[in-house]
Structures are given as C-alpha cells and as structure tokens.
Amino acid sequence: MHDTIIQFGNIVTENEVFQADLGLLNGKITTITEAGKLKGGNVQTINAKGAHIFPGLIDIHCHFNEPGRELWEGFETGSKSLAAGGVTTFFDMPLNSNPATTTKERFQRKEQLAIEKAIVDYRLWAGLVPDNLNHLEQLHLEGAIGFKAFMSESGTDDFQYADNETLLKGMSIIAKVNSILAIHAESNEMINYLTEIAVNEKKFSVRDYCQTRPIVSELEAVERILRYSELTGCKIHICHVSSSKIVERIIRAKEAGIDVTVETCPHYLYFSLTEFEEIGALAKCAPPLREKEEVELLWHFIQRGDIDIISSDHSPSPPDLKFQSNNIFDVWGGIAGCQSMLSVLLTEGYHKRGIPLTTIAQVTAYNPAKRFGLLANKGTIRVGADADFVIVDIEKPYTLQAKELYYRHKISPYVGEQFIGKVKYTFTNGKCIFANDKIQHVDLRVSK
Numbered sequence: 455m456h457d458t459i460i461q462f463g464n465i466v467t468e469n470e471v472f473q474a475d476l477g478l479l480n481g482k483i484t485t486i487t488e489a490g491k492l493k494g495g496n497v498q499t500i501n502a503k504g505a506h507i508f509p510g511l512i513d514i515h516c517h518f519n520e521p522g523r524e525l526w527e528g529f530e531t532g533s534k535s536l537a538a539g540g541v542t543t544f545f546d547m548p549l550n551s552n553p554a555t556t557t558k559e560r561f562q563r564k565e566q567l568a569i570e571k572a573i574v575d576y577r578l579w580a581g582l583v584p585d586n587l588n589h590l591e592q593l594h595l596e597g598a599i600g601f602k603a604f605m606s607e608s609g610t611d612d613f614q615y616a617d618n619e620t621l622l623k624g625m626s627i628i629a630k631v632n633s634i635l636a637i638h639a640e641s642n643e644m645i646n647y648l649t650e651i652a653v654n655e656k657k658f659s660v661r662d663y664c665q666t667r668p669i670v671s672e673l674e675a676v677e678r679i680l681r682y683s684e685l686t687g688c689k690i691h692i693c694h695v696s697s698s699k700i701v702e703r704i705i706r707a708k709e710a711g712i713d714v715t716v717e718t719c720p721h722y723l724y725f726s727l728t729e730f731e732e733i734g735a736l737a738k739c740a741p742p743l744r745e746k747e748e749v750e751l752l753w754h755f756i757q758r759g760d761i762d763i764i765s766s767d768h769s770p771s772p773p774d775l776k777f778q779s780n781n782i783f784d785v786w787g788g789i790a791g792c793q794s795m796l797s798v799l800l801t802e803g804y805h806k807r808g809i810p811l812t813t814i815a816q817v818t819a820y821n822p823a824k825r826f827g828l829l830a831n832k833g834t835i836r837v838g839a840d841a842d843f844v845i846v847d848i849e850k851p852y853t854l855q856a857k858e859l860y861y862r863h864k865i866s867p868y869v870g871e872q873f874i875g876k877v878k879y880t881f882t883n884g885k886c887i888f889a890n891d892k893i894q895h896v897d898l899r900v901s902k
C-alpha cells in the first residue's frame with residue numbers, strides 16, 4: 455500500500471546511483487524496488503524516468519530574520535525559496551532576527567513563527583553571546599540544534615561577538631550538554647586593525663575591503679577555536695570557510711582527534727574576487743570572496759571529501775542596504791543564494807569538474823544529517839526515512855531570472871547566471887511542495 459509512487463528515477467545516495475521505484479506512505483519511504491515494479495493505479499504517480507532523485511537537501515545555515523527583521527526575509531519566503539531549490543530541512547541562524555535567539559523565551563517565540571510559516575522542516579540554532587551563559591543549558595533542552603558564536607563583529611548590534619572568556623565558558627557548557635558550537639571564525643583584532651589603516655588611507659575599493667579580512671585572519675581565529683575545543687572538549691563546526699588553507703588546518707586537527715567539521719558555501723565555489731569587483735554589493739559577504747585559485751582549491755577538497763558540509767549562508771537584506779552607499783565597507787554583508795545552491799553544485803561541480811553526484815548528496819544531505827543527529831529520518835534515501843527528496847533534471851540548462859526567486863527581495867548575485875540542472879519536484883514528508891516551476895499549495899503543518 456502506497457499513497458505516492460515515483461517510477462524509474464535514478465536514486466542518488468551518499469554512496470551510489472541506481473535506478474529504482476519509490477513507494478511512499480504517510481510521509482515515509484516504505485518501498486525501494488526494481489524500476490518498473492510499482493504500478494500506479496489510482497495513487498499519485500510520478501514518472502521520473504531520466505531524472506535523478508537526491509535526498510532532500512539540509513541547509514544548515516540560513517538567516518530568515520524572523521521575528522524583527524521580516525522585511526529582510528521570513529520563514530514563508532525563505533522556506534518557499536528552499537523548496538524551489540530542493541532543500542527540505544533548514545537550520546535557522548540565531549542572528550539577524552531581532553531579538554536574537556539567545557534565551558528560551560526568544561527560542562519559543564521563533565519556533566512558533568517557524569511552525570506557522572515554514573513549508574519545509576527546520577531546526578533552530580541558538581546564540582552564544584557574552585551575556586547569555588546562564589541560558590545555554592535551557593536553550594539546549596528546548597531543542598536547539600546547536601549554538602552559534604561570532605569571533606568578529608556580526609554586522610548587527612543585537613548579536614554581540616563572543617570574547618575569549620565567553621567562548622571558553624560557553625564551550626565548556628556546550629560540551630557538558632553534548633551539543634555543538636558553530637563558529638564564524640574571523641579575527642576581530644586583525645579586521646579592526648586593517649580597517650583602521652584602510653580608512654586612514656581612504657582605501658575603499660572592493661579589493662581593499664577584502665584585504666581588511668585576509669585569509670590569515672580566518673586562520674588565526676580557527677587556530678584559536680581549535681585550541682579551545684582541545685581544552686574544553688566542545689564539538690565545533692567551522693562555518694563558511696573561504697580558503698583551502700583553513701581546510702588544510704582542519705584536516706590536521708581532525709587527525710589530531712579534534713571533533714571538528716567544516717563548511718563552505720556556494721558563493722565561495724562560484725564567484726572569485728574578480729566577479730566581486732564586477733558585481734559589487736550583491737556579492738559582499740564575510741569572509742569575503744577570494745582569488746580564482748582558491749575557488750579551484752576548495753573544489754579540490756570537496757572532491758577529496760575533506761569539506762563536510764555545503765550550506766548557503768543565505769543572508770539577504772532589503773535592496774537599500776545593499777545599494778544606498780557607494781562605499782563597499784558600508785553595505786550589508788550577506789549573499790542571497792539558498793534557492794540556487796543545488797544548481798551551483800550541479801553546474802560547477804558535477805558538469806564542469808566531474809564531482810560525483812554521490813559527493814553532492816554527501817555534502818548537502820548525508821553529512822549534515824550525520825553531524826547533527828538527524829540520520830534516523832533524514833539525509834539519505836532509504837526505507838523508513840522521511841519522504842524528503844528532490845527530483846532533478848541534471849541536464850536541464852536555464853538562466854536564473856529574478857522573477858523565479860521566492861526571496862522577499864528578488865536580488866541575488868546569481869540572477870542572470872546560466873546553470874545546468876534544475877529542480878522538477880520537491881517532496882517533504884511525502885508531500886509535493888514544488889512542481890512545474892511553482893510552489894504547490896500546502897497545508898502548513900506542525901513540524902517535529
């Protein structure tokens with residue numbers, strides 16, 4: 455007995471690609487069998503011949519900004535964008551919403567909004583900031599997927615960066631409850647020092663901005679947090695690394711027994727500093743985009759399996775915060791890109807560089823599920839798992855148009871870019887939420 459059947463698709467898991475039929479019942483995958491074996495009859499049936507079926511992506515790094523900055527993005531627009539991009543679970547960051555998610559009450563309030571508005575599954579990060587050490591344990595008990603801290607200024611006044619004392623004390627608590635700390639690792643001291651020099655010398659170009667946040671400032675912060683992890687035993691996840699040098703350092707740390715994982719984002723794999731100079735504000739992020747050689751080296755480490763997770767770090771803002779100033783130092787740092795993540799990986803990874811589809815399934819679904827304890831239900835395609843998957847035409851070329859975006863603000867450095875590989879259907883918990891280039895009507899459901 456099935457309520458939905460997907461016939462003839464090429465199933466992509468973390469270790470193989472094979473043709474099969476899928477049978478779903480009550481939101482779960484209940485059958486995986488020889489292609490052609492499941493007959494439709496009068497249940498919902500999709501013929502996926504020629505298409506590939508990936509596990510629904512798990513985007514562990516999104517800023518959807520509710521409550522407080524819903525004019526920037528929100529759970530509804532954000533999660534519709536994800537559905538259109540094949541993402542079926544997201545982890546919402548604790549900052550850029552106002553208030554930030556740093557107490558139990560704030561966590562509950564955000565969770566309520568996510569329940570009401572998100573059309574895909576979600577988890578919430580909690581913040582580690584200088585004044586909330588007493589709240590960490592409660593936030594963990596409330597269901598936080600982990601904690602996020604900044605080692606440099608975050609870009610908003612309502613999320614303070616963690617000084618060393620806060621990091622050490624916070625990490626010992628996070629270790630005690632067996633949670634994980636995700637870290638924005640850039641050295642505040644180095645950035646401030648270099649920015650002061652740039653301002654004095656009136657150096658305000660895109661390249662000047664990048665030079666105030668050099669790779670060595672990431673390395674210094676990563677070195678420090680690795681040592682703090684060694685001391686406290688706290689599991690850590692290094693967010694959005696922009697350079698192979700960081701990956702190399704993390705490989706050594708793993709070998710030395712530190713419990714650390716590393717993430718990069720589509721923009722570090724798609725754009726270099728050259729494009730940043732052409733595009734300007736829309737491509738501003740922190741850490742900044744790097745030289746072309748770094749882009750290639752990051753792909754090399756993905757190919758080798760040394761980058762655990764790819765997430766979007768979708769951090770949009772209203773257009774005026776991007777365009778009101780000609781000074782790149784003053785514009786919002788954050789890139790809108792969660793809808794195009796899978797297309798970037800298929801185009802630049804699979805088609806251009808021969809990255810296996812299984813590797814793409816690992817970094818977008820299996821590894822995030824494993825790292826954050828979701829593997830019982832998510833992260834792969836197997837009997838018993840949640841029916842979260844995305845059916846993709848991996849050969850379909852298209853040019854991304856602003857009107858296709860579900861973001862609150864239809865601006866992104868990826869608009870106008872040509873991709874190969876487009877989402878045909880997205881299923882979450884057995885329901886089709888995206889098909890024929892449109893979000894399908896869905897009853898908002900209570901997650902978890």
Ligand SMILES: NC(=O)N[C@H]1NC(=O)NC1=O
Pocket residue numbers: 517549550608609610638738739740741767769787788789
């Ligand atoms: N505050 C915020 O979202 N910052 C993010 N944006 C970005 O480019 N890097 C970040 O950490």
Ligand SMILES: [Zn+2]
Pocket residue numbers: 638693694740
């Ligand atoms: Zn960050």
Ligand SMILES: [Zn+2]
Pocket residue numbers: 515517547767769
């Ligand atoms: Zn972020």
